[in-house]
Amino acid sequence: MTVLVAIKAVATVDEEFELADDGLDVAPEFVERELNEWDSYAVEAALRLRESGALDEEIVLVTVGDEDAEEALRAGLAMGADRAVRVWDDSLPGVLGPLAAARLLAAVAAEMSPSLVLCGAQSADAAYGATGVALAAYLKLPHAAVVRELSYSADAIEVTRELEGGLLQRLRLRTPAVLTVQTGINEPRYATLRAIKQAEAKELDLTDPASLGVAIGDLPEAVLDRVYVPAVEGAAEMLEGTPDEVAARIAEVVEREMAA
Amino acid sequence: MSSAIAVADTRDGELCAGTGQALAAARLLAGADGSLALLIVAPEPAGLAAAASFEGVERILTVEAGSGTLPSEVVAAAASAARETAAAAIVFAHGPDAMAAAPALAVELGAALVTDVTAIAAGGSGSLLTRSLYGGKVAADLALPAGVPAVVTVRSGSFTPPGEATPPTPEPLAAPDPDPAYEHLGYLEPESGNVDITRAELLVAAGRGIGERENLEQIEAVAAAFGGELAASRPLVDAGWVPASRQVGQSGRTVEPKVYLAFGISGAVQHLAGIRDAGVVIAVNSDPEAPIFRVADYGAVADAVEVAEGLERVRGG
Numbered sequence: 001m002t003v004l005v006a007i008k009a010v011a012t013v014d015e016e017f018e019l020a021d022d023g024l025d026v027a028p029e030f031v032e033r034e035l036n037e038w039d040s041y042a043v044e045a046a047l048r049l050r051e052s053g054a055l056d057e058e059i060v061l062v063t064v065g066d067e068d069a070e071e072a073l074r075a076g077l078a079m080g081a082d083r084a085v086r087v088w089d090d091s092l093p094g095v096l097g098p099l100a101a102a103r104l105l106a107a108v109a110a111e112m113s114p115s116l117v118l119c120g121a122q123s124a125d126a127a128y129g130a131t132g133v134a135l136a137a138y139l140k141l142p143h144a145a146v147v148r149e150l151s152y153s154a155d156a157i158e159v160t161r162e163l164e165g166g167l168l169q170r171l172r173l174r175t176p177a178v179l180t181v182q183t184g185i186n187e188p189r190y191a192t193l194r195a196i197k198q199a200e201a202k203e204l205d206l207t208d209p210a211s212l213g214v215a216i217g218d219l220p221e222a223v224l225d226r227v228y229v230p231a232v233e234g235a236a237e238m239l240e241g242t243p244d245e246v247a248a249r250i251a252e253v254v255e256r257e258m259a260a
Numbered sequence: 261m262s263s264a265i266a267v268a269d270t271r272d273g274e275l276c277a278g279t280g281q282a283l284a285a286a287r288l289l290a291g292a293d294g295s296l297a298l299l300i301v302a303p304e305p306a307g308l309a310a311a312a313s314f315e316g317v318e319r320i321l322t323v324e325a326g327s328g329t330l331p332s333e334v335v336a337a338a339a340s341a342a343r344e345t346a347a348a349a350i351v352f353a354h355g356p357d358a359m360a361a362a363p364a365l366a367v368e369l370g371a372a373l374v375t376d377v378t379a380i381a382a383g384g385s386g387s388l389l390t391r392s393l394y395g396g397k398v399a400a401d402l403a404l405p406a407g408v409p410a411v412v413t414v415r416s417g418s419f420t421p422p423g424e425a426t427p428p429t430p431e432p433l434a435a436p437d438p439d440p441a442y443e444h445l446g447y448l449e450p451e452s453g454n455v456d457i458t459r460a461e462l463l464v465a466a467g468r469g470i471g472e473r474e475n476l477e478q479i480e481a482v483a484a485a486f487g488g489e490l491a492a493s494r495p496l497v498d499a500g501w502v503p504a505s506r507q508v509g510q511s512g513r514t515v516e517p518k519v520y521l522a523f524g525i526s527g528a529v530q531h532l533a534g535i536r537d538a539g540v541v542i543a544v545n546s547d548p549e550a551p552i553f554r555v556a557d558y559g560a561v562a563d564a565v566e567v568a569e570g571l572e573r574v575r576g577g
């Protein structure tokens with residue numbers, strides 16, 4: 001059996017950037033890719049479940065993404081996952097909607113019948129906060145979102161979900177289940193140089209929507225019209241100068257406002 | 261004519277602020293002459309229905325849920341309400357409850373899904389929904405596909421709730437069969453900690469941009485020098501550098517200091533949710549495009565630690 005961890009190579013945008021000519025994304029030369037922060041906690045959670053003896057299963061990573069997503073998969077393999085699957089074909093749009101990503105991930109999951117699926121609670125770039133729960137719905141599996149504690153046994157999993165303002169909800173779910181993991185659930189490990197080397201040799205399979213029997217065009221995805229830099233309302237007054245000059249100005253404002 | 265449903269945002273037998281905001285967005289999606297319903301899924305929905313005095317709500321649908329409302333109950337109730345009213349849009353307030361229910365509802369209904377929406381404009385061939393990308397550095401407009409309903413979640417504070425009106429008589433709907441896959445075990449209240457940052461008049465807040473853990477001392481020194489309290493963004497709490505009682509934001513505390521001085525905080529929406537009622541916001545960040553500058557009153561593009569050292573000198577010297 002398998003523990004499947006769905007990850008994303010998220011885009012981080014440089015301090016200075018321009019939009020792409022088609023107006024549908026940031027131009028690629030201003031974008032770096034990395035393993036989504038939330039997903040690194042999900043990978044760590046899978047590794048810890050295995051290390052604690054709660055689960056003795058193969059840990060497989062899956063992502064939907066182009067070639068540039070492989071580094072993020074390798075990062076997860078270097079943490080200790082066993083193998084990885086990447087779904088792509090060049091007809092997929094660069095910015096994938098949440099239903100399309102979930103539908104493709106669900107198709108990969110369906111082939112493995114995992115005992116547990118972990119995802120990050122959201123991606124740092126598109127931040128739909130939706131992929132994991134949509135994936136669960138496609139698989140018709142129980143799910144819990146924004147999980148920051150979990151304990152696993154073969155027939156049930158107990159989780160603590162985070163709500164707002166520090167309030168938590170404890171739930172028991174039947175397994176197999178899909179969880180979306182919140183930061184702080186653990187402390188993701190750093191891969192050693194040796195583990196990074198070893199990860200190069202781990203199996204990384206490529207598949208595509210057609211092989212999975214998924215036609216993305218059939219999904220009721222919203223259509224991206226344009227992206228733009230939002231107008232700033234009531235922009236901040238910028239304080240210029242050396243750090244000491246800036247500090248003096250800040251001190252003035254703080255003292256004035258605190259006296260008011 | 262089109263119809264839309266807003267799913268009430270509730271906690272502990274009360275309607276939360278997200279309810280009116282979801283209604284406002286649902287009204288925009290239904291159109292001025294479309295019909296608008298409010299769906300309340302909660303343990304004792306009648307009391308909530310009586311308090312739901314929002315203008316323009318034609319129907320209030322109620323579903324009695326278990327003591328700990330499960331996302332699965334919300335999904336089942338919203339799906340049957342959406343089918344019954346032939347809703348073109350079902351709107352939630354974005355947050356952990358909506359994150360657990362909205363995507364599953366969209367899949368169940370074969371609907372489009374757009375989350376964390378900040379604006380809705382009527383376009384020629386339908387509505388355009390705006391949301392943020394890349395932590396708020398850019399915005400994206402999306403068009404809804406024709407012929408299918410849409411499940412939409414809306415960002416807190418982005419839509420102005422409708423005015424007041426006497427609520428219509430609530431219509432109770434059958435409670436969905438309990439799903440044996442889920443069991444609610446209980447709620448846990450936040451630990452109070454030894455400090456209450458919600459009462460502080462000056463908060464000096466550190467984010468991931470301060471760099472090394474040892475730099476936290478420099479931020480604490482600024483707080484001490486100006487008689488403020490230390491606060492932090494979530495990553496510093498996750499890393500165990502700062503106790504959870506000092507975390508500002510959606511999953512932390514909502515604060516209302518006279519002055520909020522933020523060092524190395526990018527201004528993620530969940531962080532900003534906690535400082536909406538702050539008086540003056542001052543942000544120090546090395547990235548001129550950091551989203552926090554969009555909400556700050558004063559900003560400085562500078563190194564957090566260098567400015568913090570300068571502040572200690574100004575005050576100490």
Ligand SMILES: Cc1cc2nc3c(=O)[nH]c(=O)nc-3n(C[C@H](O)[C@H](O)[C@H](O)COP(=O)(O)OP(=O)(O)OC[C@H]3O[C@@H](n4cnc5c(N)ncnc54)[C@H](O)[C@@H]3O)c2cc1C
Nearest residue numbers: 467468469493494509510511512524525526530546547564
């Ligand atoms: C359900 C949910 C709930 C959440 N709840 C909360 C919450 O309650 N509170 C919260 O804070 N977050 C919360 N988050 C997390 C949130 O999305 C962000 O990840 C987080 O706020 C980022 O913290 P940050 O600004 O410190 O870090 P980052 O986003 O990493 O920003 C660091 C900033 O520091 C700047 N910087 C870097 N170097 C320097 C330097 N030398 N000098 C000055 N600036 C520098 C960078 O330009 C950047 O803007 C939540 C997320 C989810 C999904």
